[in-house]
Amino acid sequence: MLVRLIRQYLAPYRGAVVAVLVLQLVQTLATLYLPSLNADIIDNGVARGDTAYILRVGAVMLGVSLLQIVCAVAAVFIGSRTAMAFGRDVRGGLFTHVQEFSAREVGRIGAPSLITRTTNDVQQVQMLVLLSFTMMVTAPIMLVGGVIMALQEDVTLSWLLVVVVPVLGLTVGLIISRMIPWFRAMQKRIDAINRVLREQITGIRVVRAFVRERRESERFAGASTELYTASLRVGQLMALMFPVVMLVMNASSVAVLWFGAQRIDAGQMQIGALTAFLSYLMYILMAVMMSTMMFVMVPRAVVSAERIEEVLDTETSVVPPATPRTPDPGRRGHLELRGAEFRYPGAENAVVRGVDLVAEPGRTTAIIGSTGAGKTTLLNLVPRLADVTGGAVLVDGVDVRELDPEVLWTAIGLVPQKPYLFSGTVASNLRYGKPDATDDELWHALEVAQARDFVEAMPERLDAPIAQGGTNVSGGQRQRLAIARALVRRPEIYLFDDSFSALDFATDAALRAALVPETRDATVVIVAQRVATIRHADRIVVLEDGEVVASGTHPELLESSQTYREIVYSQISEEEAA
Template identity: 65%
Template sequence: MLIRLLREHLAPYRSWLAAVVAFQAVGVLASLFLPSLNADIIDNGVTTGDTGYIVRTGGVMLAVSLLQVVGSVGAAWFGARTAMSLGRDLRGALFSRVGTFSAREVGAFGAPSLITRTTNDVQQVQMLVAMACIIAVTSPLMMVGGVVMALREDAGLGWLLAVVVPALFVCVGLVVSRLVPNFRRMQIRIDAVNRILREQIAGIRVVRAFVREPYETARFGRANDELTDSALRAGRWMAALFPLVIWVVNLGSVAVIWFGGHRVADGDAGVGSLTAFLAYLMLILMSVMMATFMLMQVPRAAVCAERIAEVLDTRTSLGAPEHPEPLDPERSGWVDLEQVGFAYPGAEVPVLHDVSFSARPGQTVAVVGSTGSGKTTLVNLVARLLDVTAGEVRVAGHDVRRVAPEELWSQLGLVPQRAWLFSGTVRSNLLHGRPEAGEDDLWAALEIAQARDFVEALPEGLDTAVSQGGTNFSGGQRQRLAIARALVRRPSLYLFDDAFSALDVATDARLRAALRPATRDATVLVVAQRVSTILEADLIVVLEDGRVVGRGTHAELLAGCEPYQEIVASQLGTDEEVPA
């Protein structure tokens, strides 16, 4: 999986990778010539007292060293650019893929896991590529070249290479094979720590209200201890690797000096040749050590690559049709539900059964019902945030499953049940609805949404900072800003999913009165809990256990629909008296 991921996403940077290989080759070749030149100085200059030869050969060594520096710096520069570009592309690809997911896919992965995959996992793959650009070419070239040059200096000691190098590979392979399962457990436990931390931060007020700080502390402590345990196990194996490599290197050096010393004493080799052979052995073993460092990163990067590829290979259940149908401009705002049913995957009972109704521009259709009756699911089906499992939802005369999602969503102004604001400013949040909107459009939308007064009272007005989720505003203020954002868009279909629940009765009444003229040319679909919000709706659809048990105006339902009568009766004397 790691190789496939790198092959696909490194393809645009082949020229940079070629430059890395070229510079690395230059640096390695320069490194391989230095011990041989040093041996020549010892055997032909130092032992004979030829100072001129020493100076000339020393000058060549300086030039070769400079070439080695150029090769190393060039390879590091191109390698860093390649690794950073890969990280940028992977994060962009993950973000784009997650942006296409429906609630089903997001729920399957979990938000904490998706965040970890986009940040930590990508970073691990990026680090591997950065190391590979420096080491992957250098190590094999230096290893092969070192063996050739060492045998060229003294073939009689070649048997030492046949013993030391395989021994080093065995040690490295043993440790790396133990690292893979530990790194896999680490990534899963990082997800768990991330999830619990997000829950505790988001729900801090609930935790404090129920005095659950000790329990949450213990829960986080358990997840943290599990992560620490996995990290320590991996760390112990990684810590054992370096001493093993050093032990083999030192043992090999002692063997070269011992057996090489005997060959020098017997006149079979020169002092310079022995020095060069020892230097080449060190280069070979150092190349193995460098490869070891990269191999230490490979298991974790491989696990991360699997997790990244899992997201990139997941196709959304709400994909665009192969041959999308264009929306009919003459039917803009038309909404038709025909015998719609929906069941969540694995659920025993459908959420919606045989729901049918129609809405046209200029009409307001309200959906009411008890908690869990399927109201929000119905809105999500119209917006195609979910796909029906039975029946058909048509917008502008076309089944929403046969329309390009972007074209469908461009017709909608959605205010979700939980009003969500993005970090930025009030202005930037309103411009999410229509980026080209002017300041007059923004203030007009705020006026209709009954938000102008409190926005004008803010220290910086439209440029007042908004924290993530809009937590620096009250629930009612967030709802009104979310409604204003939908109004800025001027869609042909408004979807208000319990968007007035945080408003007081007086503000709710003023907002509804201001909305009527502003939305007279559009279709309005409202999900509401409060009866006063939907009194003037052209059609009220009553849901109970996912089925339509009544439809009509307020007066018609009050006269002949028992579930609606119960809803109205439950609110008498609590919110306001609802006239018959």
């Protein structure tokens, strides 16, 4: 998976990758050439007292060193830019793919895990790509080249390489094999920290209301301790690795000097050749150590790549049509549900089943029912936040599964049960569905939504800051701003999912009265718990256990539906209902 991911997202940067490889190749060859030149100076210049030869070879060494520096700087520069572009593209690909998910896929993977995979996991793979550009090419060339050059200097001493390199490789491999399970544990425990932290920040009011600060602190401390334990274990293994590498390197240097000195004393080797051989041995062991660093990164990057690929390979259950159909111009704003059914994967019973409903432009259709009756689920089927598992949902006379998603979403203005505002300003939130809306349009929408007064009271008015999620405004203000956002868009179909629940009765009544002329040519569907909000609707649909048990106007349902009467009389008296 790691190779496939890197190959896929590095494909647009083939030229840069080739340039880095060539630069690293030239730099490594220059590095390998320097000890040989140094040996020549010692054996043929210093030993003979030939100053001219020393200067001539020294000048060559200076030129090779300069070439080495230039190639190293250029390789790091190009490699860094390419690695950062790779990370940007992977994050962009993840974000774009997640945007296509339905609530089912998001719920299965989990929002905290999606955040970790888009940030930390991408960073791990990106770091591996960066190290690959700086080490992956250098290490094998230096290893092979070092062995060849060492053999050229002295074949007899090269038996040390046969002993040292396998010992070092085997030791490092054993340590790394123990790291992989802990890397997997680390990523899962980062997910857990994100989940706990997200819950605590989002639910801070609930935490404080129930005086559970200490309990939540203990939960976070527990998740943090688990990550600490895994990270500590990885750190201990890494701390063991480098002393082992240094021990082997130092022991090898001592062995080369010991046996090399004996060969020099016997007249079988020159001093320059010994220094060169020692340099090549260090290059070989450095190559092994660089490979070690790569091997440390690879297991964690493999785990991260698997998690990234899991997201990219997850297909959304809401699939765009291969050949979208064109809406019927004569049925603009027409909404119909035919035997609509929705069942969660693996569930025994459907949440919504056998729902037949028709909503037309210029009419208000209300849906009411007890908690858990399936009202929100039913409404979510219209904009394809989830697809029906039976029956059909038609907008403008076409099954929503056959419409282009952009066409469908343009026709719908949804105000969800939990209205969400984005960090920015009042204006930026209202223009979310219509970026070119004028200030006059914004003020008109705010006036209809009964939000003009509190926005005008803000010092910055339309430029007043809004915190993420709208946490710096009250629940009622948040609902009114969400309603105004839908009004600015002026869609064909308005879907209000219990969008008036946080409003007082006077504001609710004023808002509904102001909506009538604004939505005269549009289809309006309102989900509500409060009878006062929907009693004047043209048609009221009563849901119970996911099924339509009654349908009609308020007076008709009071006469014919026991379920509706129970809901009404639980909120208002019999005299008020009449």
